[in-house]
C-alpha cells in the first residue's frame with residue numbers, strides 16, 4: 001500500500017512568536033501547490049498560537065515538541081496534550097533524542113507520553129534512534145527495538161496505525177552527517193518488521209516511518225527514494241522556508 005509521505009519540521013528552541021510568524025508566512029506562500037505530502041511544523045510552545053493563526057486553512061498541520069503525561073495539574077512550566085490540542089496541534093513529538101539525553105527521559109516516560117497523546121487525541125511522532133557508541137557496539141537494532149517495544153506496548157492496533165515513527169540516529173542529528181540511504185533503509189525495514197511482528201498487518205502497512213538527522217535539500221531525494229522511508233523529520237533545514245520546501249518537493253516526487 002502506498003503511504004502518503006509525511007514531512008515534519010522541528011523548529012526546536014528557535015523562532016519566537018514574531019520570527020515564527022514570518023517563517024510560517026513564507027511557508028504558506030511556498031506550499032500552495034504541494035498536494036500529495038502531509039506537512040507539519042513543530043514551533044516552540046510560545047509560538048504555536050501565532051503559527052496556528054497564520055497557517056489556518058493552509059493544510060500545514062501543527063505539532064507540539066513535547067508534552068506532560070497529565071491532562072492538567074500543578075506542573076509548573078509543563079504543557080499537556082489536551083492544551084496542545086486546544087491550541088491547534090494535531091501531532092506531538094515524543095522521545096526526541098534531545099529530550100532523552102538532555103532532559104533524562106527514559107523509555108517508561110516516553111511510553112506514558114505516548115498514552116497521554118492518544119488520550120488527548122494527538123498523533124504521536126515517536127522518535128527512536130541509537131547513539132554513535134551504541135552503533136559502534138553493534139547495538140543499534142537492539143536499542144531501537146527496545147525503544148519501540150516499551151513505547152508501543154499494549155497499544156490497540158487502530159491506535160498504533162496512527163503513530164508516526166521517526167528514526168533519528170543520534171549521531172546524525174545536527175551534525176551534518178546523515179545516515180546513508182542504505183543505512184537508513186536498513187533500520188526502517190527493521191522498524192517495519194517490528195510492527196509486523198507485534199501488530200496486525202495493516203499497522204505495519206500504514207505506519208509512516210520518517211528519517212531524521214541532517215536531512216537537507218541535497219540528500220532528501222536519495223533518502224526518500226528508499227522503500228521504507230516515508231518522510232522526514234527535519235531540524236535545521238526546516239528553519240529556512242526554501243530548504244524545507246525543497247525537502248517537501250523531494251518527498252512529493254518519491
Ligand code: PGA
Pocket residue numbers: 010168172173174175176212213214215233234235236237
Ligand atoms: P537536524 O535535526 O535536521 O538539524 O539534524 C533533526 C531532528 O532533531 O529532528
